[in-house]
Amino acid sequence: MAHVLILGGDGYLGWPTAMYFSNRGYEVTVVDNYLRRNACTEIDVGMLYPIPSLVERAKIWHEKTGNEIKVAIGDLTDAEFTRGFFEGRVKYDWAINYDFTGVPETVVHYAEMPSAPYSMMDYKKSNFTITNNLLVSSNLLFAVRDLAPDTHIIKLGTMGEYGTPNIDIEEGWLEVEHNGRKQKFLYPRAAGSLYHTTKVMDTDLYWFGVRMWNLRITDLMQGPVYGIETEESKIDPRLRPIFNYDEVFGTIVNRFITQAINGYPLTVYGKGGQTRGYLNIKDTLQCVHMSEKSPAEKGELRIFNQVMETFSVNELADITKRVGDKLGYNVEIKNIENPRKEAEEHYYNPTYQGLINIGVEPHYLTDEVMEEMFKVVAEYKDNIRNDVIFRGVKW
Numbered sequence: 001m002a003h004v005l006i007l008g009g010d011g012y013l014g015w016p017t018a019m020y021f022s023n024r025g026y027e028v029t030v031v032d033n034y035l036r037r038n039a040c041t042e043i044d045v046g047m048l049y050p051i052p053s054l055v056e057r058a059k060i061w062h063e064k065t066g067n068e069i070k071v072a073i074g075d076l077t078d079a080e081f082t083r084g085f086f087e088g089r090v091k092y093d094w095a096i097n098y099d100f101t102g103v104p105e106t107v108v109h110y111a112e113m114p115s116a117p118y119s120m121m122d123y124k125k126s127n128f129t130i131t132n133n134l135l136v137s138s139n140l141l142f143a144v145r146d147l148a149p150d151t152h153i154i155k156l157g158t159m160g161e162y163g164t165p166n167i168d169i170e171e172g173w174l175e176v177e178h179n180g181r182k183q184k185f186l187y188p189r190a191a192g193s194l195y196h197t198t199k200v201m202d203t204d205l206y207w208f209g210v211r212m213w214n215l216r217i218t219d220l221m222q223g224p225v226y227g228i229e230t231e232e233s234k235i236d237p238r239l240r241p242i243f244n245y246d247e248v249f250g251t252i253v254n255r256f257i258t259q260a261i262n263g264y265p266l267t268v269y270g271k272g273g274q275t276r277g278y279l280n281i282k283d284t285l286q287c288v289h290m291s292e293k294s295p296a297e298k299g300e301l302r303i304f305n306q307v308m309e310t311f312s313v314n315e316l317a318d319i320t321k322r323v324g325d326k327l328g329y330n331v332e333i334k335n336i337e338n339p340r341k342e343a344e345e346h347y348y349n350p351t352y353q354g355l356i357n358i359g360v361e362p363h364y365l366t367d368e369v370m371e372e373m374f375k376v377v378a379e380y381k382d383n384i385r386n387d388v389i390f391r392g393v394k395w
């Protein structure tokens, strides 16, 4: 069966992705250096529940399903470490069979510092974010160019790369007509944080790799993800993903639900008209899987907008309140001064058809879906710390 290498396999999306592929018969290897967990400790933001180490998770997965997910702990900014996965020089921290599985047909690249507020806290955290994200991307690009030029890279971009332009957002590309001539260019990017700027720089690096070296790359321009449970995590609660509810690492729906449960007024920044595209964590897994099943061509940078529906912050707050009130939480909404520099009312109309065309079947944010999330988060109510919910990282 095909071998999928998941960079950032301990993360919110990486671990569920590893189980998803493993459950479908793939050979799976995960790599991580615990950057996310360490950053949470560094800035003292609690996760909703404790997470077993990556090796422990792989052992639980094996015990419950009989499947193997090979684990390697290490820093992908180290080029030699990264190249080891393509040269058969891997020192696994855990496996059933410690032999090298072979060069991966697909690499899923999640291994970045993913937080906009973290990147905006001070120059050290910004430098760290820029260095980490670009080095991991560049190391991967060269490893694939030199050692596995047919391997398909699926990398995560973000819808935040586009910003909030006053025209429709196309899937990655825009045809421009100028003085009677036409050409397709990367759709203009206008990031709103330094983290998002690293994702724009990633896009440029990978586009370079496609143009110069004929690589095959899929760029998934993902919106904020919400959710906890996936089909695989239901096997054992210890297999649930990392879940943050703080302003720095938590995504908005996950944060609002946690706030509602703990009686903390929902933190709507400014007017709350900020509109973005969202998706359920279950759909992230589908999108990556469908992209793996129908890979980009050699010499193609294939870009999909990975969102399933759009909401304004006010709409998300209203749904959270409606569902929370129904469950007896008496949810309050509070418009607070916006710590960020961003448009609070704007045009937003992204296209997102490409992933549906290759077979993704969207899950939508219905009241029932949100109610299920409330129930899981409520199991951990005693762990919720109100002091980490909002700290007002400004930019």
Ligand SMILES: NC(=O)c1ccc[n+]([C@@H]2O[C@H](COP(=O)([O-])OP(=O)(O)OC[C@H]3O[C@@H](n4cnc5c(N)ncnc54)[C@H](O)[C@@H]3O)[C@@H](O)[C@H]2O)c1
Binding pocket: 007, 008, 009, 010, 011, 012, 013, 014, 031, 032, 033, 034, 035, 036, 037, 074, 075, 076, 077, 109, 110, 111, 112, 113, 114, 132, 136, 156, 157, 158, 159, 222, 223, 224, 225, 226, 242, 251
């Ligand atoms: N979660 C979202 O809503 C969202 C939205 C858009 C895009 N994304 C992108 O998706 C990807 C995954 O996001 P996530 O939410 O799972 O983040 P995450 O922080 O939970 O996962 C990233 C993982 O990569 C690891 N990592 C980072 N740098 C590394 C390095 N140098 N060496 C080894 N491991 C390293 C981290 O420890 C972490 O476990 C990121 O690239 C992020 O930018 C996420």
